Amino acid sequence: MDHQPIFDASEIDDLLNGQRDGRADSLMGVLEEVQARYRFLPKDALILISERMGIPLSQTYGVATFYNAFSLEPKGRHVISVCTGTACMVRGARKVLERISEKLGVQPGETTEDGQFTLETVNCLGACALGPVVVADGAYSGEMTGAGAEALLREVVAEVEKA
Amino acid sequence: MTRVETPDDLYRLQQQLKAETDPDQPRISVCCGTGCRVHGSMDVIQAFREEINGRRLSGKVEVVGTGCHGFCEKGPVVVLKPSGVFYEGVGVEDVPEIIVETMMNGAVIDRLVYTDPLSGDRVVHEHEVPFYQKQKRLVLDLNGDIDPTNIEDYIAFNGYAALSKALLQMKPGEVIEEVTQSGLRGRGGAGFPTGVKWRLCREATGDVKYIVCNADEGDPGAYMDRSIMEGNPHRVLEGMIIGAWAIGASQGYVYIRNEYPLAVENLRIALRQAEECGLLGHNILGSGFDFTVQIRPGSGAFVCGEETALMASIEDRVGEPRPRPPYPAVSGLWGKPTNINNVETWANVPIIIDRGAEWYSEIGTDQSKGTKIFSVVGKINNTGLVEVPMGTTLSEIIHDIGGGIPGGRECKAVQLGGPSGGCIPSAHFDVPIDYESLQELGSMMGSGGMVVCDEDTCMVEFARYFMDFVQQESCGKCVPCRLGTRAMLEVLTRITQGEGSEGDIEYLLELGGQIKESSLCGLGQTAPNPVLSTIRYFRDEYEAHIRDKRCPSHVCKALIQYTIDVDKCTGCGRCLRSCPVEAISGAKKETHVIDQEKCIKCGTCLEVCKFDAVVVE
Numbered sequence: 001m002d003h004q005p006i007f008d009a010s011e012i013d014d015l016l017n018g019q020r021d022g023r024a025d026s027l028m029g030v031l032e033e034v035q036a037r038y039r040f041l042p043k044d045a046l047i048l049i050s051e052r053m054g055i056p057l058s059q060t061y062g063v064a065t066f067y068n069a070f071s072l073e074p075k076g077r078h079v080i081s082v083c084t085g086t087a088c089m090v091r092g093a094r095k096v097l098e099r100i101s102e103k104l105g106v107q108p109g110e111t112t113e114d115g116q117f118t119l120e121t122v123n124c125l126g127a128c129a130l131g132p133v134v135v136a137d138g139a140y141s142g143e144m145t146g147a148g149a150e151a152l153l154r155e156v157v158a159e160v161e162k163a
Numbered sequence: 164m165t166r167v168e169t170p171d172d173l174y175r176l177q178q179q180l181k182a183e184t185d186p187d188q189p190r191i192s193v194c195c196g197t198g199c200r201v202h203g204s205m206d207v208i209q210a211f212r213e214e215i216n217g218r219r220l221s222g223k224v225e226v227v228g229t230g231c232h233g234f235c236e237k238g239p240v241v242v243l244k245p246s247g248v249f250y251e252g253v254g255v256e257d258v259p260e261i262i263v264e265t266m267m268n269g270a271v272i273d274r275l276v277y278t279d280p281l282s283g284d285r286v287v288h289e290h291e292v293p294f295y296q297k298q299k300r301l302v303l304d305l306n307g308d309i310d311p312t313n314i315e316d317y318i319a320f321n322g323y324a325a326l327s328k329a330l331l332q333m334k335p336g337e338v339i340e341e342v343t344q345s346g347l348r349g350r351g352g353a354g355f356p357t358g359v360k361w362r363l364c365r366e367a368t369g370d371v372k373y374i375v376c377n378a379d380e381g382d383p384g385a386y387m388d389r390s391i392m393e394g395n396p397h398r399v400l401e402g403m404i405i406g407a408w409a410i411g412a413s414q415g416y417v418y419i420r421n422e423y424p425l426a427v428e429n430l431r432i433a434l435r436q437a438e439e440c441g442l443l444g445h446n447i448l449g450s451g452f453d454f455t456v457q458i459r460p461g462s463g464a465f466v467c468g469e470e471t472a473l474m475a476s477i478e479d480r481v482g483e484p485r486p487r488p489p490y491p492a493v494s495g496l497w498g499k500p501t502n503i504n505n506v507e508t509w510a511n512v513p514i515i516i517d518r519g520a521e522w523y524s525e526i527g528t529d530q531s532k533g534t535k536i537f538s539v540v541g542k543i544n545n546t547g548l549v550e551v552p553m554g555t556t557l558s559e560i561i562h563d564i565g566g567g568i569p570g571g572r573e574c575k576a577v578q579l580g581g582p583s584g585g586c587i588p589s590a591h592f593d594v595p596i597d598y599e600s601l602q603e604l605g606s607m608m609g610s611g612g613m614v615v616c617d618e619d620t621c622m623v624e625f626a627r628y629f630m631d632f633v634q635q636e637s638c639g640k641c642v643p644c645r646l647g648t649r650a651m652l653e654v655l656t657r658i659t660q661g662e663g664s665e666g667d668i669e670y671l672l673e674l675g676g677q678i679k680e681s682s683l684c685g686l687g688q689t690a691p692n693p694v695l696s697t698i699r700y701f702r703d704e705y706e707a708h709i710r711d712k713r714c715p716s717h718v719c720k721a722l723i724q725y726t727i728d729v730d731k732c733t734g735c736g737r738c739l740r741s742c743p744v745e746a747i748s749g750a751k752k753e754t755h756v757i758d759q760e761k762c763i764k765c766g767t768c769l770e771v772c773k774f775d776a777v778v779v780e
Contacts, residue, residue, distance in 0.1 A: 027479040028462060059480070066481040066638075068463030069421060085383030086578065086614045087540035089628055095766055102743065123465065123632070125422055126386030128540035129198050129235030129547065138424075140201040146767050147741065 007042040016052045027055055027063060031070055040074040076111040076118035078160060080104075080153070081135040085124030088131035092145065096132045097121065099146040103153050116160060164314070166441045169449040170327040173318070180319035189224045189266055190244040192307055193253075196231025196393055197386075197425055199238030203254065204228070207239050210258040224266060227316075230394020230429070232307045233548030234294055237277075242289050242307060249289040250275035280544040280566040297564050299526070300550045301534050302510045306394035311429045314436040317397040323442055325513035329405045330450040333516075338409035339365060342512065344520035346532030351377055351468075351505030352580065352609045353685070354531070354598040357512075360502060363492035364410045367500035372412040375496070375503040376403055377473060378419035378426070381465040382581030383632070385612030387536035387548055388506035392419070392426035395510070396433035400456065402509035404443065405516055407454045410502050415456040418473050420463075427460060434458065465582075465636035469684045470503045472638065483640045484684035505610070507536060527553035531597035535611055539565045542572070542617040558592040561615060572617040576700065580609025582629045582636075583689030585696025586622065605696040607689070621718035622701040623708050627655035629693035633686060644687030647678040651694060661721040663709035668698060717779045720764045724780060727768075729754050731776035738768035738777065 015033050030053070034045050041064050050057040064070045082088075082097045101107060104117055111118040127133050130142025134149060136156050144152070167173045193199075193208045211226045232240050237251040241261070248265055250257075253275060264270045277286045279293055286292050289307075309316035317323070329338050343358025364372060376399060380388040392399060403415050419427055434456055437443040445453050459477050466472045467482040474496050476482040495501020511533060515523045524532045531553035537560060539549050544566035551560060557577060561567070568574045576586040585606035594600050598608050616625065634648040651674055654667050675691030682688045698705060707713045714722040727738075727747075734752040746762045749755030757768070769777040 028476075032460075032462070062481045063479065066464060066483075070462065086581070086612070086628070087384045087546075089383075090541040090614055090616060090620055090625075098765065099743075122422060123381065123636075124383035124386070125197070126380070126389040127197050127201060127235075128384055128386060128538060129238075130201055131540070133201075140197075142201050145770055146765060147770060 007038065007044055009044070009048060011037065012045050012048050013052075016049070027053060027060065028067075031060075031064060035070055038074070039077075040071045043072075074111065074115065076116050078116055078137050078156065079118045079120060079135075080137075080156070081120045081122045082108070083123075083125045083127070083131065083133040083135070084121045085126075085128065085131070087124075087128035088133055091131040093132035095146045096134060096144045096149045099149050100134070100153060103150060164436065164439045166439070167448065168441060170331045173323060173327050173448060176315075177318055177321065177324065180315055184319055187245055191224065191226045191261075191266075192229050192242045192244060193226065194230075194232045194234075194238060194240040194307070195228040196235070196238075196390060197423075198231065198235040199240055200425070202238035202252070204239035206255050207241070207253055207258065210255040211262070214258050214262050218262065220262075224262075227308075227310050229309060230306045230311045231390035231548065232394075233303055233390060233550075234292070234545065235547045236545050241275075247288040247290055249277060249287065249292060251277050280569075281562070294545045294547065294549075294564055294566065297559065298550050299534050299552050301514050301526075302391060302398070302507060302536060303394070303548060303550050305398070306390065309395065311394050311396055312432045314397060314433065314440055314442075317395065321517070322397055323401055325516035326401050326404055326442070327448060329408060329516050330448050330452065335365065335409045335411065338405060338516065341520045342409075342515055345515040345523040346520075346527070347508065347511055347515060347523070348531060348598060349504060350507035350511070350535065350610070352382075352583065352607065354608060357504060357508055360492060360504070361406065361410055363490070364412075364500050364502040367493050369500040371414070371499045372410055373496045373499055373501040374403060374407050374410060374412040374415045375470075375473065375477070375501060376415065376417040376419075376509055377468065377470065377503055377505045378417050378423075378430075379461050379468040379473060380420055380423075380506070380610060381468045381636075382583070382610045382612045384538060384540050384578075384614045385581060385610040386538050387611055389420075389423045389426050390548055391506050391510050391536075392423070393429050396426075396430045397437065398510045398513055399430075399506055400433055400437055400443070402512035403456060404447065404454055405512050406502065406504070406509065408447075408450075408452050410500075412502065413453055413455070415454065416459050416477055416496075417456060418459045418461055418467070418477060421460045422463070427458065430458060464638070465632075466638045466684070466686050469686055471684065473503070474501065481638075483638045484686070486683060507611075528595060528597045530599055535596075535608065537611045537613045539613045539615065541578075541615040542568050542574070542620070543615040544569050553597045554595040556593050556595055557587065560596075560613070561592065565615070568615065568617050572619075575616045575618055575620060576622070578606075578614040578616065578625070578693070579612070580607040580689075580692070581612050582633045583607060583685065583692055584609045584612075585692045586616070586625070586700060587696075588700040605692070605699055607692070619716055619718070621659075621714055621716035622697045622704045623655065623714075624659050624716075624718050626694045626697045627652065627659055630655055630690070633690040637686065637690075641681075641683035641687060643678045643681040644683065644690060647674055647682075648687070648690050650674060651678070651691065655694065658705065658708045659714075659719045659721070661708070661712045661719070663705075665709065667709055668702065668705050671695075672698060723764060724759060725757055725762060725764060725766070725768060726778050726780070727755050727757055728776045728778050731774050733774055733776070735773070737771045737773065741767045741771045743767060 050060045108121045132144040241250045241253045347357040348354040472482040472484040491501040536550045630652045637644045639645045732754045739747045746758045
């Protein structure tokens, strides 16, 4: 996959040498930084982190695969999250999710072939008055319908193509 | 920032801040909670600032961006003080008019005024809005008044006075006694008496003790903790510092959901300011007591709301629960005595210390004291946060405060307590709510998410949704939860797909009972509740799916059909153009027809039809 960010061991070294704020001793803190930088956790990074921090690789792998925030596959450059919390579901989030899934041609949790979009679901954003809620790259849109989601998606795609 | 070294310093700062505040000075309070931000409140606040500068009113009119006011239905919410004029749905374009007409000329702008959905009355002032009138706001009281990113706002409203009182006038044992006497019980769901928990941890032996604020508010549909942290983070911190002192803890953690970026940010700011002020750190208020707090963002695992899983996550391990005992009070974080309370519980502590256990315990019912915040969401007119005394009835919350159901529809049930809770049908809406009464009804307090369902909610599909949720979030450590929830989900999915068979209901009941009894932690022990409670109250809906292959609420795709009413269809072509699979045909101005072979039942035609011609049955 050519869109995969290139893993750079020296960057991990920088991270581990304390060039980050706060959680110098925290495995999850380091993994969060790596995830943020590469949009996934490269295998070589996990090995290196385990070695340098003196943590068994099994434990690092366990943590990396347990939490939703971490991914072993590269995530898309743009993340579309559909809230599937109860309030959004009662207000029709399923239709919204189905429509976006159909339009992007991926199932929730998957990334489009070109590496541009990842479709995710989130359990609740606590913005229940706005339900159904869709978040595109951190920007919230509320009171979504199937048609509304399609329009939103068109806007996001247009932005991406322009950039 | 002024550093306070002694209780006297704090008192002087408080007096000084109060003296500087003129209660009659015009103040524009703009809600900047997550909900209102989506509706553009940050632009509105910017527009107010520019307008005020442009009119040379700076210094005369203050603009404050507050946390969530809790009335989330139609943001951005703006309150003008001291008059209390309340506007909703305010846009940037309304700003100049508000300044000129309302602030300067005292005139009310009709189109921004709130209309009560029940009576149709226009309500001009915040205190007259029925949504607020019937609440008792102890924890949320300052959310509409203070800037959560400015510690001095909180101090000016007597913030940290309870901490000062605890450190200066009370012994740790007295603080614990006060909390015990108040009757405060855990607001995270289980309702364990807070004072008892504190005492256990205080009495446990250990050189180091920890306290934790559980801010991993994972129950979908619950967002009171988010709003407390966004709107008044210092109250949570104050509660934690008082608790730490009473218990003898030196280090605290806030384990907070990463899905709440604004709450994380406001909490970080609050921590930094409290440290700079000398209210956190070394020798707090000259008492000799040292205490620091660290934030640990969660990484997206529902089970981490369970206390033993949460601790594992703080320790950088996989967030799997472990059997109790030993309880965290004896052996918690890194094997040390640890006390864990949720956000709302901590936020109640300063109120109890400040006003006294006697005063606090007069609020509520025999067994459940104080107030509880519910997030009333779903099919309800006034979506928002409702803080009421324990013992308030569901009917009061849904009808009097929530303003009833949109579109004049019937309320079928409310779901309380998220994936661990259960549905309560409208026949029981007059029961006063407390921890015990909800349990008797087959539900639970949970964290207070209250999802209102109308006739369009299929209770079988609703139960399936929750089972799908817990099945995905089950950590997999114990078999009953890992496999049992999967088996239940499979049966429920079959039923909603029209493939249910006789005996399914009995099987669900039996399996549900076993999972409850044999699961390791609270997630599994409560996972069957949504299914069991819907079978208890809506068995007829299950039977309709299984026997008649019919979904009474017209939700389950396999059991419904979309058709076009010949009499109502005008042949406008909207549905034809919108159908994603080209299943609709018909010439212009002639009745359209849906090809059932092609139809994927997405409901788009129903959504776009302006003549109610699309029928689902």
